[in-house]
Amino acid sequence: MDDFDLTANDRAILRVLQQDSRLSNAQLAERVGMSASACWRRVRMLEEAGVIAGYGAIVDPDRAGLEFHAIVHVRLVRHDRDAVKRVMTDLAARPEVVECYATTGQSDYHLRVLCADMAAYRRFLDDFLFRQPAIESAQTNVVLEEIKRRGVVPV
Template sequence: MDDIDRKLLTSLQQDSRLPNAQLAEKLNISASSCWRRVKALEEAGIVERYAAIVNPKQMGLRFEAIVHVHLTRHDTEALARFIAAVQRREEVTECYATTGQADYHLRILCRDIDAYNEFLEGFLFVQPAVNSAQTNVVLRRIKANGPVR
């Protein structure tokens, strides 16, 4: 990857709907060269997909939290069941396995505190591998969806 590829990736992350001609002009390269570079980045797996960034509040999802999950069981089968269950829940928009005190960190979006309580009681706390969870309510976003450079 060279500097043009990096600038191309930054531009795509800012607005993936830019027409190829505009993108090429912005990078001061030919349209055909730009198209080839984009295709090469896609084929290399650097560009995984294109997506719309949605405003959760405009979708009625006014409650956001980061949940730190502590497991009691770490055997392969229990972990696989926990991960599969988390992947099926629409409230979980992101999930990370991490080092440190908590085993997993979940980003949760739902309509309100009542919906979040339903998520906890009806889903998270009934998972056999879950020992406990600590919730940090997001008061406001400072930075999100920043470009990868």
């Protein structure tokens, strides 16, 4: 379903669910101006098409004890398929890495890393990141203030 066309009702459903995914189907239907049965069918269709990728709680990292936030720019020394695959697999498995993007430009990857404190981040670097044979360098930008944490997809 790569060519899934969103209707106006689909977009309304997505906007409301991004604000509060705990609404009952009846509440959701009322907010978007649809019948409950039609709303339920559209939500199921959006889920099956992969437009709705999942549901979950939004956790405040600071209140959860993860007060060290960094953006880490990683450059690889090797770009052969096996080295890249291993780095991607290893990064994806680390709980400190909450986001990882392969990009163009000077860095190969940009990571959003959350840790309890600077000491935990040092352990992440020393015990994991710097032990990756394909990683040439990692530049850390410490996040001083979050201006916008949770982005909503503008549907």
